Amino acid sequence: MKRLSFTYVLVFLLMFSFAAPAEAGKLGKGDPNGTPGEWFTGEIPNQVKDGSYPLVFVHGLNSSSSTWIDDNNMDEITYNKNYWTAYINLYPTKNMWDNGKLLSDKLKEMYEHFGQKVILITHSKGGVDAQSALIHHDAYQYVEKVITLSTPHHGSQLADLAYSSWAGWLAEIIGNKNDATHSLQTGYMSYFRDITDSDPNRSLTPYYTFGGTDWGSFGGSLYWGGLYLSQYGKNDGAVTVASSRLSYGNEIKVSDWDHSSIKEGSSTFPLFEPYLSTKQPTIQPLKKSFITPEVEIASTSREEQSSEEANILVRGGQYSGQTEESFSVEGGTDTIMLDWMSQYENSNITLIGPDNQEYTPSSVFKDESMFKGAYHHQIKVNNPSDGQWTLFAKHNQSESYLMQVSFESDLNDEMKLDKQALTAKKVEVETDNNKIKRDTIKGDIIIQYSKNGKTKQQRLTKEKFNKLEELPIKNAGQGVYHIMMDIEGDTTDNKSFERTLLHTIYIDEKGKVHRP
Missing domain, CATH: 2.60.40 (Immunoglobulin-like)
Structure with a gap:
C-alpha cells in the first residue's frame, strides 16, 4: 500500500492503520472502518498527468475507503499512472439522501482544495449516492464525469428479498435491515430514477457504466446471490446487468467480473482510463441496441427484465429442534439447487427425494452479500425425480432459516x-x-x-x-x-x-x- 497524505484530520491516520479491511460495496451487513465525512488524498505523484482531473473514489454499501486500498491495486495503479487521487468515507448503512448530502458537502471542499472539478469513480451503491449528490444536492458543479462500477441504478432484487415476509426476520436477526437496503429495493429505486432522470441537471454530467456477469461456481461467496438474481437476468452476484445501466449513460463494458473483482484496478482501470482525459468527448450515447420504444427513463432495465423467469421457490421460518419443508419438482427438470440459509454453520440438513435417495450439503459457506453473517448449506441434484421432495433440518438451538430452491426447467x-x-x-x-x-x-x-x-x-x-x-x-x-x-x-x-x-x-x- 502506498503512502497516503491526509487533508484534514490527522487522528484518522491511526484509525486507518489499525483497522481491519472492509469488504467493498457488497449488498449486506459489514464492519467498515473510517469516520463518515473524512476524506484524504493519495500520495501525490512527482508529475501529475497532463490534462487529467483528480480522481475521487466512492465506496459502496457497508464499506469504507479502504476497499480501494486493502487487497486492491487501484491506488497503486493510479499513482504509477500519475493521477492525483482522493478517497472518502460515507455512511455505510444510510440511504442515498443522507449520503448524497454528505458527499455534496465534501465535494465542495475537494473542489476548493484541488482548484478544479473532479472525476468520481464509484462502486456499487456509491454510484447511487454520487448521483444523489450531483442531482439533488447540486454537486454537479464540482464534478466533471462519473464512472460507475456495478452500481444498482435500478435497485437490487436481493434488497427486495431482504424485506420480504420469508426473509425479513432473518435479515433483521443478523442486522441487515437498514435505511440503505430499504432504499435499494427495486420499487423505491424506480421512484428514485423517475425524479432523478427527469431533473434538467441530469444532462450536465456524463456517466460511464460497467456491469459484471460472473458470480462464481457452486459454493462460492457470491453464488447464492447470483442464483437468486438469475431469474432477473445476467448479474455479478449482487447487481444485474440491467440495473447497472443508465439509458442516457455510456456503457464502457460488461464482462465476466463479479461484484468484488469489478472494482479492482487491474480489472477495470485500463478500460476507463481513456475517459479520464480532457481530450475525450464528454459523453457518448448508449448503444441503440439497449434502447426500447418506451420512455427513456429506466428503459434498458425494463427491456431486460421483461424476459425474467419464474425459477425460484422460497420458504422461510423458525423452529426449535427440528423441522421439515416439502416441495414439488415437475417432470423434465434438469437440475435443482437448494440453499438453506440460517445463522448457524452446523445445521444438520438432509434432502430426500421421491425415490427415498438422501442428499446432504456439498458446500457450506458464510454469506458475504445481502445476508452477511448467515451461513449457506447448498445441495445440487442433477436430473431430479419428479414428485414430492422433503428437506429435514435439525439444530439443538432455535434456528431461523430461509430456504431457496432453484429449478432449471x-x-x-x-x-x-x-x-x-x-x-x-x-x-x-x-x-x-x-x-x-x-x-x-x-x-x-x-x-x-x-x-x-x-x-x-x-x-x-x-x-x-x-x-x-x-x-x-x-x-x-x-x-x-x-x-x-x-x-x-x-x-x-x-x-x-x-x-x-x-x-x-x-x-x-x-x-x-x-x-x-
Whole structure:
C-alpha cells in the first residue's frame, strides 16, 4: 500500500492503520472502518498527468475507503499512472439522501482544495449516492464525469428479498435491515430514477457504466446471490446487468467480473482510463441496441427484465429442534439447487427425494452479500425425480432459516406477474396455457407495506387465491409495497410444480405507481 497524505484530520491516520479491511460495496451487513465525512488524498505523484482531473473514489454499501486500498491495486495503479487521487468515507448503512448530502458537502471542499472539478469513480451503491449528490444536492458543479462500477441504478432484487415476509426476520436477526437496503429495493429505486432522470441537471454530467456477469461456481461467496438474481437476468452476484445501466449513460463494458473483482484496478482501470482525459468527448450515447420504444427513463432495465423467469421457490421460518419443508419438482427438470440459509454453520440438513435417495450439503459457506453473517448449506441434484421432495433440518438451538430452491426447467419462462396490472394497483399472474393448467393454479399472496427504512412493515393482505383471479392492492399511502406469491399447480402433463414470485412497487405522494 502506498503512502497516503491526509487533508484534514490527522487522528484518522491511526484509525486507518489499525483497522481491519472492509469488504467493498457488497449488498449486506459489514464492519467498515473510517469516520463518515473524512476524506484524504493519495500520495501525490512527482508529475501529475497532463490534462487529467483528480480522481475521487466512492465506496459502496457497508464499506469504507479502504476497499480501494486493502487487497486492491487501484491506488497503486493510479499513482504509477500519475493521477492525483482522493478517497472518502460515507455512511455505510444510510440511504442515498443522507449520503448524497454528505458527499455534496465534501465535494465542495475537494473542489476548493484541488482548484478544479473532479472525476468520481464509484462502486456499487456509491454510484447511487454520487448521483444523489450531483442531482439533488447540486454537486454537479464540482464534478466533471462519473464512472460507475456495478452500481444498482435500478435497485437490487436481493434488497427486495431482504424485506420480504420469508426473509425479513432473518435479515433483521443478523442486522441487515437498514435505511440503505430499504432504499435499494427495486420499487423505491424506480421512484428514485423517475425524479432523478427527469431533473434538467441530469444532462450536465456524463456517466460511464460497467456491469459484471460472473458470480462464481457452486459454493462460492457470491453464488447464492447470483442464483437468486438469475431469474432477473445476467448479474455479478449482487447487481444485474440491467440495473447497472443508465439509458442516457455510456456503457464502457460488461464482462465476466463479479461484484468484488469489478472494482479492482487491474480489472477495470485500463478500460476507463481513456475517459479520464480532457481530450475525450464528454459523453457518448448508449448503444441503440439497449434502447426500447418506451420512455427513456429506466428503459434498458425494463427491456431486460421483461424476459425474467419464474425459477425460484422460497420458504422461510423458525423452529426449535427440528423441522421439515416439502416441495414439488415437475417432470423434465434438469437440475435443482437448494440453499438453506440460517445463522448457524452446523445445521444438520438432509434432502430426500421421491425415490427415498438422501442428499446432504456439498458446500457450506458464510454469506458475504445481502445476508452477511448467515451461513449457506447448498445441495445440487442433477436430473431430479419428479414428485414430492422433503428437506429435514435439525439444530439443538432455535434456528431461523430461509430456504431457496432453484429449478432449471423449461417451465421457468411460462409464468410471471403482469407488470401492467401492478401499475394499475392490482396483482395478476400470466401463464402459458399450453404448458400449465390454469384452472389448477392456487396459492397464497402476502402484500406488505412500509413507508421508509425507519418504519415497521405492516401486512396489508394475506389470503389464498385460486385460478389466478385479479387481486387489488390496498392503498396505504406513500411507500414501498411488497407483493409475494407462493404458487402451485399442474402442468398439462399432470405434473405438480411450485414457484415463488416477488416484486416491489413504490407509490408516491401523488398516488403514482413506480415499478421496476
